[in-house]
Amino acid sequence: MTGAAWGLLCLTLLIALADWVAVAADRRPAEYALKPATMVALGAVVLALDLPDGQLRWWYLAAIVASLAGDVFLMLPETAMDPEPAFVAGLGSFLVAHLLYVVGMIILGVSGGALAVGAAVALVVIATVGRRVVIGAKATDRRLFAPVMAYVAVIAVMIATSFGTGIVVGIVGALLFGLSDSVIGWTRFLRDFPHSRVLVMVTYHLGQVGLVLALATAG
Template identity: 30%
Template sequence: MKLTSTEKQFSILFFIIVLFELITGSTENLKTVHYIAKPAIVVSLIFLFIKTSSLLLKSIKNLTLLALVFSLLGDILLMFVEKSPLFFTTGLIAFLLAHIMYILIFLKHRNRKKSALAFVIFLLIYASGLFYLLKDGLEEMLVPVIVYMLVILGMVTFAFLRKGNVNPLSFKLILIGAIFFMVSDSILALNKFYQPIPLSNISIMVTYSLAQYLIVLGILKLKK
């Protein structure tokens, strides 16, 4: 993957921030620092994007920044789920809006000649298996979770439908990032509604961080 010098320098800083978040999130006496480390992941991406997106279309820039701001809001809200279930619901809404912003970006480069039938069937099989495991634990969250699942499946599908209409690097980065986002959300859902998963905080944050990193880089590569 070809990165500019700015992107290379940022990547080192970004993964240091992610490592810092993983350490503070897993260490009880560093929980206070965790409240800074976790939002710093998306904040750093916002700064990178603002600095390096001057050649992108204004609509893509604005939608990407909205997606990142909604993600940041979701990150902050989900840090307080132990205090009230409301924080989980509002965090879910924030990430739902972030996914919608990404969908709107991906739709701009949709290849209408590309069929996604086989890919969608694969996603539906995956989602059906996940829902089968989750359904008994969802209770009042049944409808919100179904809506969220449909939106993120749409986000991954429209990432796939960019094939042939954007450069190969942008396509691959965004598709892999979208899949990582789906995996991250799946682990989070399983951990919350099915059964606790060992080291779930680490697997959720690693996949989530990679998702946001790859999607933002993929959008930046549109200018190439």
């Protein structure tokens, strides 16, 4: 990583930490500024990386932009939009982000054996947490069944592909990103628990950072 990339990564983590504090204190105005600012800073990290393959930068940057859109949509229920359309829009944005990360990881390179291990892990995630979240979504609103089921499937593909790269920091990042999404689904469709929003943000940001650090190994 370049010196600029390291500096921007430190800035990203500082903004993320401030966001976690804002979420813990339920300071919504600060959260609305800090949450997207974290992703903007992380996007700057991607731009600052010295990469041998120009394609990689743009796939990962596109994933971050899609995630940023998802962040904004998921904040809208508290402000302007009806909750369900905003949730579905956020779901769609993050689904696209996961797919973009999958393409980026494939360009990084995947091995069949590691991919098979990742597929096994992903199937366990689907059979346990994913299945319950999908059932909960259907019970909440039948219209959410198909989009939530598709989203769970895409998360599984993203996790499996991360294993295929063999890059540990990327695998951890994908798992944390999946955990963040799982907590969102669990608390929305099954039951909430204390400090769930903080857990969502910590795992989300660290997951995204892990995926970007995996990209840095290509530099």
